[in-house]
Amino acid sequence: MSTRTLLNELYQCLLAAYGPQGWWPGETPFEVMVGAVLTQNTNWGNVEKAIANLKQAGVLSLAGLSALPPAKLAGLIRPAGYYNLKAGRLSNLLAMINQRWEGDLEWFFSQSMETIRRSLLEVKGVGPETADSITLYAANQPVFVVDAYTFRILGRHGLAEPDMGYFELQEVFMDALPSEVPLFNEFHALLVRLGKERCKKTGPRCEGCPAQGWLPVVEL
DNA sequence: CACCAGGCAAGTA
DNA sequence: TACTTGCATGGT
Numbered sequence: 340m341s342t343r344t345l346l347n348e349l350y351q352c353l354l355a356a357y358g359p360q361g362w363w364p365g366e367t368p369f370e371v372m373v374g375a376v377l378t379q380n381t382n383w384g385n386v387e388k389a390i391a392n393l394k395q396a397g398v399l400s401l402a403g404l405s406a407l408p409p410a411k412l413a414g415l416i417r418p419a420g421y422y423n424l425k426a427g428r429l430s431n432l433l434a435m436i437n438q439r440w441e442g443d444l445e446w447f448f449s450q451s452m453e454t455i456r457r458s459l460l461e462v463k464g465v466g467p468e469t470a471d472s473i474t475l476y477a478a479n480q481p482v483f484v485v486d487a488y489t490f491r492i493l494g495r496h497g498l499a500e501p502d503m504g505y506f507e508l509q510e511v512f513m514d515a516l517p518s519e520v521p522l523f524n525e526f527h528a529l530l531v532r533l534g535k536e537r538c539k540k541t542g543p544r545c546e547g548c549p550a551q552g553w554l555p556v557v558e559l
Numbered sequence: 560c561a562c563c564a565g566g567c568a569a570g571t572a
Numbered sequence: 573t574a575c576t577t578g579c580a581t582g583g584t
Contacts, residue, residue: 362565379566385582386565420564420581428567466567486565531565 342498343515349496350522353529360528363476365390369401369444371477375469376428377419388418401442405433428464435462448478455480467505475527481518484527485509488534 365371370390377386392415393399398407407415413426435458440447448455455478459470471484485508493499499508516522 375565378564380564380579381566381581382564382583384564385580388582418581421566421579422581424567424579464567468566472565484565488565527565534565 341515342511345496345498346512346515350526350529353533354525357529357532359525360532362524362528363472365476368448368477368479370399372432372444372473373399373404373429375472375477376425376432376465377416379421379425379428379469381420385418385420389416392416392418401433401436401444404429405437405442424464428462431462431464432459435459448480452478452480452482456482471509475520475523479520481520481523483509483512483516483523485512486527486531489527489530492530492533 363371363374364387365374373393374386374390377389390399393404396415398404398415404412409426409430412429413422416422416425416429419425436442436444436447439458447458450458452474455474456470459465459473460467465473468484468486471482474480474482475484485505489508490499490503493508493511494501498511512523512526516526
């Protein structure tokens with residue numbers, strides 16, 4: 340079977356089993372962007388607490404966060420972990436937008452997808468997954484987000500080689516699927532959802548679904 | 560108690 | 573180039 344067919348069936352199976360995941364939670368593109376940095380290697384629940392703190396303090400805006408002293412910012416995002424590190428990373432990201440795009444987030448997000456991704460990747464502390472998450476979920480442009488779960492799950496189904504890199508695995512999806520924001524949005528969220536079910540002996544499946552052999556998930 | 564979560568960069572060999 | 577380590581809180 341072609342990769343395209345397998346991915347389509349996997350997607351349909353996951354959607355039928357779990358339903359739409361409602362990603363990315365956040366009231367504004369700016370909030371989504373901030374969340375993308377805060378959630379690096381961090382449970383989403385902790386990120387929500389940090390974002391609540393920022394809202395409470397009335398600083399959840401480009402101008403608001405930019406004006407905040409580093410130590411103050413670190414204190415507010417403390418629940419998200421790595422708070423000193425992430426305060427610096429957020430600061431780097433905001434500086435890029437302020438300097439290169441005159442602090443105009445809408446203008447930045449209206450650029451071409453490659454311009455957005457390249458600009459984000461130049462920021463120290465923003466890697467491939469964070470850059471693509473911001474591009475897809477905040478800027479609403481059709482790039483497929485890959486993460487650790489994606490490697491594990493695709494590897495388990497023989498669609499990813501063990502030595503494949505981030506951009507190579509991304510190509511597997513983007514070569515096989517139509518470039519549609521809603522599809523990329525939901526597919527990534529569903530793969531994360533499936534990844535969280537790791538090692539369970541039972542779980543939702545459908546007849547003939549290529550994901551039926553997913554349990555238990557093999558650690559790579 | 561140990562383990563890990565919607566990563567990334569810097570250091571080591 | 574290919575591993576390893578630091579970063580840190582909070583839930584299970």
